Amino acid sequence: MVTIKPFGKLADGTEVDLIAIQNSSGSTLEVTNYGACVTSIKLKMADGSIRDVVLGYDTPAEYEADKDTYFGATIGRIANRINACDDTGKPGFILNGKTYYLADTSGNGASLHGGVIGFDQKVFDYTTGDDYVEFKYTSPDGEENYPGNLTLTVRMTFGGDNALKIEYDAVSDKDTICNPTNHCYFNLAGHDSGINLKHKVCIDSDQINELLQNIVTGKISDVAGTAYDFNEPHEIGERIEDSHYQLVDSKGYDCNYILKPNPTKEIRQVAWAESPTGDVRLNVLTDAEGIQLYTGNFLDGRKGKGGAIYNFRNAVCLETQILPNAINMPHFPTSSVIKAGEHFNSTTIYAFDVK
């Protein structure tokens, strides 16, 4: 059952909505058309209580004021960081012989999550069905200096099985690049429960992208024998203080796992996370080839829903995507280029198992 109510106003007076999808299990997904953003996932627990497992805010104004967490938002056109494509050191890419420079949003030669005003800050049009909402945003040619009028459609379905299915479709009138993701911050013990480090995580991957100051170098590292190996489940906190230079640089986990080859683009389970007591499990299924594990290392005590304080490492993000900076890494398996008129499609499912 879908219900729609006003969520509030943005700074320019635009009204945005809060759309709730209640499923037959008594759980509710709430989303807003500001940033096609997941504001809550309220799970009905076995004892009848309700547990909201994603971080967020109570008003659109708070989402608008926050320029760096991307709580729950749809990220576009390009998730993650794009770095320099030539010796200017400016972030950008070369497509069909033309160089497109992008905003240096990190201050160290990288453009993060779509630029200064990414899709997380756009108002999407939407339609709804019995158990879904379908968002649509057309990014004009040249927005954030990306070529082509690009239309991104994001359908979020929340069925009785407590699975949030996110389907992306993108098409442009000129060749361009696109790599959308969703940026939910999960805390399966409850968004306001604080410490996240006792969550167990498992990721079906043997390799990560090597990083220097959060920017992919293009080298691929094996996880075997390192604190990045989650092939067997580990608590997030177990090895987070390890001396691996990437963990030290990123102040925790913040890196992209290369998933097992998937030539037929099957939607397969690639990761799971479990609350400290094991009462909620999140299974992540996707056809994407990469997943960013990010443990909220930039969280700094901000005030969220109902006055909850979100501190350092209080959540886990599992962001599915094409490998970061793929446009500048021709040896990566999948390119983020979409040709004029061709559709990019990808599906990710966040399936919750409540015990």
Ligand code: GAL
């Ligand atoms: C993540 C990224 C982090 C950080 C975060 C937003 O996707 O990996 O480095 O930028 O978004 O605060």
